[in-house]
Amino acid sequence: MPSLLGMSLLLERLICTLSNALQMVNIRLFKTSDTDDVIRVARKAWFHTYKDIFSKEKIEELLSIFYDPIHLVEGNTLKHSFWVAETDGKIIGYVTIGLENGEMKLFRIYLDPDYIGMGIGSKLLQTAETFMRQHGITKYYLEVHPKNTLGLSFYKRKGFVQSSRQPTDCSSECELVLEKTLD
Numbered sequence: 726m727p728s729l730l731g732m733s734l735l736l737e738r739l740i741c742t743l744s745n746a747l748q749m750v751n752i753r754l755f756k757t758s759d760t761d762d763v764i765r766v767a768r769k770a771w772f773h774t775y776k777d778i779f780s781k782e783k784i785e786e787l788l789s790i791f792y793d794p795i796h797l798v799e800g801n802t803l804k805h806s807f808w809v810a811e812t813d814g815k816i817i818g819y820v821t822i823g824l825e826n827g828e829m830k831l832f833r834i835y836l837d838p839d840y841i842g843m844g845i846g847s848k849l850l851q852t853a854e855t856f857m858r859q860h861g862i863t864k865y866y867l868e869v870h871p872k873n874t875l876g877l878s879f880y881k882r883k884g885f886v887q888s889s890r891q892p893t894d895c896s897s898e899c900e901l902v903l904e905k906t907l908d
């Protein structure tokens with residue numbers, strides 16, 4: 726049984742490792758040449774996130790629609806922006822935002838599950854929010870599956886609240902619509 730001192734040293738070392746890992750993560754704009762890597766992360770992230778929500782066949786079907794390379798396009802405008810998180814030259818996550826019916830929306834934020842809980846999602850979201858603030862956006866919204874507990878806890882922590890907008894997707898259960906005001 727480790728002593729209290731031993732445990733606190735271990736904890737300190739763990740925090741130090743996590744913070745070093747976070748510092749080594751670079752957020753940059755998506756390039757078309759990243760397409761295969763983003764699809765690889767998407768597959769891992771989707772099976773991890775939705776394995777108890779959708780069937781394997783449904784996940785495959787949705788991945789083939791949403792991650793058809795034709796939909797993975799570079800962007801750095803309010804209409805469409807796409808960033809990736811990378812460490813040691815390896816893509817481990819991504820975020821996309823854009824305008825839908827004239828309103829700003831967070832479309833996707835996914836991490837390789839091996840990197841969840843290290844602050845990388847926060848870093849991706851911060852990049853998107855800084856961009857939106859610089860372009861005068863004061864509010865944006867997103868849709869999340871009601872059983873995606875990890876996603877919901879992340880968004881709640883980041884200051885999102887329930888929106889009165891109608892969900893666009895009710896194919897299984899209606900998605901929850903959340904919104905956030907940027908100060």
Ligand SMILES: CC(C)(COP(=O)(O)OP(=O)(O)OC[C@H]1O[C@@H](n2cnc3c(N)ncnc32)[C@H](O)[C@@H]1OP(=O)(O)O)[C@@H](O)C(=O)NCCC(=O)NCCS
Nearest residue numbers: 774834835836841842843844845846847869876878879882
């Ligand atoms: C949601 C996601 C992008 C968050 O990124 P992350 O790097 O894991 O999150 P962070 O480490 O920056 O943590 C931010 C907050 O998220 C929550 N969170 C992080 N890991 C968590 C976990 N394992 N369980 C519950 N909440 C967690 C916490 O509230 C945390 O805040 P705190 O550390 O200050 O308490 C990432 O977990 C992910 O890709 N999840 C699967 C895909 C997904 O659900 N995407 C959203 C689809 S709509």
